[in-house]
Amino acid sequence: MNELTGTLKPLALLETMAALEHPATLAELAASADVPKPTMHRWLGALEAAGLLQRTPDGRRYELAPRAVRLAFSILNNRPSSTIRHEILQRVVEQVGESCNLTVLDGTEVTYLDRVESQWPLRITFQQGSRVPAYCSASGKLFMALMPPAKRDLVLQQSRLERLTDNTVVDQQVLLAELADIRRDRYALDREEFMAGLVCLAVPIFQTKGRIKSCVAALAIQAPVTRLNQTEILTKLPVLQEAAETLAATLNE
Amino acid sequence: MNELTGTLKPLALLETMAALEHPATLAELAASADVPKPTMHRWLGALEAAGLLQRTPDGRRYELAPRAVRLAFSILNNRPSSTIRHEILQRVVEQVGESCNLTVLDGTEVTYLDRVESQWPLRITFQQGSRVPAYCSASGKLFMALMPPAKRDLVLQQSRLERLTDNTVVDQQVLLAELADIRRDRYALDREEFMAGLVCLAVPIFQTKGRIKSCVAALAIQAPVTRLNQTEILTKLPVLQEAAETLAATLNE
DNA sequence: TTTAACGTTCCATTTTTTGGAATTTATGCT
DNA sequence: AGCATAAATTCCAAAAAATGGAACGTTAAA
Known part of the structure; x- marks a missing residue:
């Protein structure tokens, strides 16, 4: 499948998160997406601020947030x-x-x-x-x-x-x-x-x-x-x- | 609702498309998102190349593509x-x-x-x-x-x-x-x-x-x-x- | 056929993003 | 508790990318 590049890279991150079995840490995500940590930090921050991702209670891992679920239902609907x-x-x-x-x-x-x-x-x-x-x-x-x-x-x-x-x-x-x-x-x-x-x-x-x-x-x-x-x-x-x-x-x- | 800005703007477009009842034209989308046509043209192009959007058979309107549906199921799962x-x-x-x-x-x-x-x-x-x-x-x-x-x-x-x-x-x-x-x-x-x-x-x-x-x-x-x-x-x-x-x-x- | 709207390309300018290095914070081990 | 280690975060100058006004084709409506 076509790789998401340029402006769409955070969207690729959303796709990755959706495919994930368990919440992942910044370091893991940075490694799997092959980007420096500061970059991943910014992406996660943006998606979190947007309400698409949220941190686990311990604050160290990221998972999908309600807005992502809403988007999913919207798409299927x-x-x-x-x-x-x-x-x-x-x-x-x-x-x-x-x-x-x-x-x-x-x-x-x-x-x-x-x-x-x-x-x-x-x-x-x-x-x-x-x-x-x-x-x-x-x-x-x-x-x-x-x-x-x-x-x-x-x-x-x-x-x-x-x-x-x-x-x-x-x-x-x-x-x-x-x-x-x-x-x-x-x-x-x-x-x-x-x-x-x-x-x-x-x-x-x-x-x-x-x-x-x-x-x-x-x-x-x-x-x-x-x-x-x-x-x-x-x-x-x-x-x-x-x-x-x-x-x-x-x-x- | 928190507005999607910066790198996430094309993602906002995906959300808009998911909320749409009928396929929309470039001009309509540009107007509703309040961005110039060239910008919308680029966003749509990127999402289309990624396989998240596609054009209707007449080539003048855009709608969600299979990859978006896959993403939706992935999120819900x-x-x-x-x-x-x-x-x-x-x-x-x-x-x-x-x-x-x-x-x-x-x-x-x-x-x-x-x-x-x-x-x-x-x-x-x-x-x-x-x-x-x-x-x-x-x-x-x-x-x-x-x-x-x-x-x-x-x-x-x-x-x-x-x-x-x-x-x-x-x-x-x-x-x-x-x-x-x-x-x-x-x-x-x-x-x-x-x-x-x-x-x-x-x-x-x-x-x-x-x-x-x-x-x-x-x-x-x-x-x-x-x-x-x-x-x-x-x-x-x-x-x-x-x-x-x-x-x-x-x-x- | 004429006219208007739409879609597309171009490109100089502006605005972001980027990531190495440094700093802070959290974690694990003895 | 104290140290060592790893992770997370902040900073910022260089690099890259998005931006949108203007112009150009193209298609559709009158």
Whole structure:
């Protein structure tokens, strides 16, 4: 996990204290955080003054104070909708039995916002944060199909249509024709265009602001073609669409 | 309340975010914290890089991230404060003679923060794994009844109302009607809805932020219907309510 | 299309933080 | 009790970091 640096170092201390089994002394904490004692002294003093930490009755050890507990309840009470989204993804994986991911468009690439892997031994493991070119992925094509044409042309202009597999669409005219279909059907397929043996089905997640609907994210499942071919994967469309509806609700509320 | 200053200002921001109902934009946060936009930009960037905050899919708003939830559980699981709560639970068990537990809502499920068994005194069983669906447990229904309707709908939408016993409420309309009663009465019953032979009574623990009260945890007792039936268990209500008051006091003082 | 608001970058200035050394306080041992 | 030892605290000049006004892109609303 990313280390807390700079201004956040006292926050790292709070995290350390929360993980601790027993109250600890200044010297112990200074040693474990690898900072000089005067520094730790100041940090502890600040957190104590803030009411996040308090000293044990003997005055030599530090432990969490009520304000930290209040913060914890606040966090749980306001449980980020991202966790709710993750659960929705998990449910999709349970229902379709294949890996599922939530993506957004970032320039000419699609980035994985969240991802839940299927339990099959044979599976494609992407990780959260990884990126894939838009023109050869289901979600990417979906975004392009549903965005204003001017913007789409800009994205296309910046994309070099590189051949990644035998099925990759490298002709812009062919791609545009497919985008028109996708725009009509409201789903997109990746027919082994990015990676041989990998098929993918994506549906849009719309956000409504005022009277304008825009596709802000995409929900997709990925499967080895040996388990689900292009036709079979389409049977999962209803499940995906329903989940996308639920996901949209977490965005608009 | 003591103001967080100096190095702790980003921590104050985390507290603000935890208290927020909906994800907020940079401009809103800058205004509410009364700092220039570049400063807020840096703070948010630091917390985002640390994995404590993240942006909403549209990239324009910020909300809590999984690391914040982990921190919250870590704090609640921590000894000194949990010991105080545990003692209160023990007192309840002594008074009512039945098992008692403290729960928080986590998505569509209720998780046991602490539990004291009537048979085995002095036993702490914080099992991160022991979870129960919200729709068929006393505490779960309590949480749903007392949360903002929009959030409640989101939780309901995700809950599959599965029949676990003859008494499980699987009709959403019936459930909503009961939630209205619970909201009025400030207690909830589990009438053998989760497990045959097991009845349960739950009362809310409120946290007050400003003038807003929110139910952040629930205190409940469980009993075999043979020892306490639905009517008899209600005689324990005053004991529970008093203990809940005491627990709330440790949060709000 | 125009306009306004929002988000982001830049950088000289100001303000903190930092940590070695010294001082004070507490603890353990005989 | 008295000494030795370790921990906690204070001090302060050097070093590092945060700050925020101004300017620049970018996105959304009229």
